[in-house]
Amino acid sequence: MFRIFLLTILLLLGAVAQATPVKGTFNSIDGGTLSVEAWRGNPVLVVNTASQCAFTGQYAALQTVYDRYKDRGLVVLAVPSDDFNQELASADEIKDFCALNYDLDLPMADITSVRGSKAHPFYRAVQSETGFVPSWNFNKVLIGPDGTVVKTYRSNTRPDSAKLIQQIEAMLR
Numbered sequence: 001m002f003r004i005f006l007l008t009i010l011l012l013l014g015a016v017a018q019a020t021p022v023k024g025t026f027n028s029i030d031g032g033t034l035s036v037e038a039w040r041g042n043p044v045l046v047v048n049t050a051s052q053c054a055f056t057g058q059y060a061a062l063q064t065v066y067d068r069y070k071d072r073g074l075v076v077l078a079v080p081s082d083d084f085n086q087e088l089a090s091a092d093e094i095k096d097f098c099a100l101n102y103d104l105d106l107p108m109a110d111i112t113s114v115r116g117s118k119a120h121p122f123y124r125a126v127q128s129e130t131g132f133v134p135s136w137n138f139n140k141v142l143i144g145p146d147g148t149v150v151k152t153y154r155s156n157t158r159p160d161s162a163k164l165i166q167q168i169e170a171m172l173r
Helices: 002-017 058-072 091-102 121-130 162-171
Strands: 025-027 033-035 044-049 075-080 140-143 149-153
Touching: 044 058, 058 075, 058 091, 058 162, 075 091, 121 149, 140 162, 149 162
Parallel strands: 044 075
Antiparallel strands: 025 033, 044 140, 140 149
């Protein structure tokens, strides 16, 4: 009995120890790059977004969460993607849309593929580590200060939902 218990503990510890930090550098919608590794030490919420989707209103909640917690270390990264055919045609159109409708000032990547053979290396790493692949727009990946995936969420979990906020607050400085 004790051996089974000890073996179970060792297996669990091994699974925890095997979690590896996800990495990725995104092209910024403003030019330059955005590096997930540069934000190590902070929680990071990465969200694949689209401007013409039923969930597009979540941009407002993303900005609210970012405004509320950025001074305590939270980074929110919007990753516009046309993988579901609901994004505007160019980065300039997306920037204008987000500025006009949501007054966004959170970090935003250029248009990026998040699934399939052309998926960005960040999303491939998340899939390899967790099995998670965005199934629609506004899927969320919460990265801990150590760079590992804490939790993933589908579109119907709002950025300001109690369960997501609780996990974010637990990691803030």
